[in-house]
Amino acid sequence: MSLRIALLGLLATKGPASGYDLAKKFEHSLNHVWQAGHTQIYPELVKMAADGLVTVEHEGARGRKIYAITAEGRALVTEWLVGHDPSATVRSETALQAFLLALLDTGQAVAVVERIKAHFQARLATLDCRPGGLFGQYALSLGLHQARSGIAWADETLAALRHEG
């Protein structure tokens, strides 16, 4: 369901687009939130068209098909946003790494935490220099908060590891 919502959300906020465009937008604007490649997007658009959530607005050059969101599609996004329980599923490989840090010796653990810290720093840098329009402002701010708290956790953990090691 989340893939549908993401696609409908992109069509709603950025206007009609082809599967190819949507795949690019996943790469550039949505990829720290959700991922999907063209092999998942193309068949999903076909199903969504069959379900009346999108329509093929017109076909362009090179077989390019432009999809537009329908009223039914808009209703579905709104319904999902308003009704979706945020506690449903969380899967974080980084948190799993944190969970299992105790299995490593101190040197290895330090290396892992440093890698995690570098990852959050890179994300912070990416988000910080956005021209502003690429992300919804609220998602941008959430990303910043999360990156900063990840870095704070890493610093705290590194200090603890170095103290005990």
Place this chain on the structure above:
Amino acid sequence: MSLRIALLGLLATKGPASGYDLAKKFEHSLNHVWQAGHTQIYPELVKMAADGLVTVEHEGARGRKIYAITAEGRALVTEWLVGHDPSATVRSETALQAFLLALLDTGQAVAVVERIKAHFQARLATLDCRPGGLFGQYALSLGLHQARSGIAWADETLAALRHEG
């Protein structure tokens, strides 16, 4: 792969266990990090035994099978922890909701953000009163950081929405 790692990690830190035990541990100690039900765990343990990562240590009452991690299994967890790229996949339905907030009118958006805030508060409360042994201390601390930053984001966003609305 992450399911294997999670199972091996539990077996490594908490000792031999049955599929049933592992499913319980997923519910109680790992569930804000990774989820898996018994229907996924039982077949995976069989495959892992075939791959030499775990062994059936003995069979107990009621067909209970106790699995233990092997040296090969330990090596795999360590390798994964040390070598895994944290930037791989992140999928957050909450972040997707944040991304799409602009599609809602202010009243609806406020309701959604308040729900998200309540969710993070509930998690904070759960983590805060842990006896300490249930989570690895580093994962616990990461969870606390994330919950607090989620609440901070929600407060900021609610203020912004109320200001504009």
Place this chain on the structure above:
DNA sequence: GGGATCATGTAACGAGTTACATGATTTG
């Protein structure tokens, strides 16, 4: 004996990834 919990599984389906395959158009 009856309900709760222990304990294990299978089957069908949906979601997501990787590899393969094809052809049109633009740019150098």
Place this chain on the structure above:
DNA sequence: CAAATCATGTAACTCGTTACATGATCCC
């Protein structure tokens, strides 16, 4: 004309969820 990019798809596979199914044991 060759390489890059545009543009769409299929097939095979793995991962994850939901529904179904079974039987043992414990406690009242």
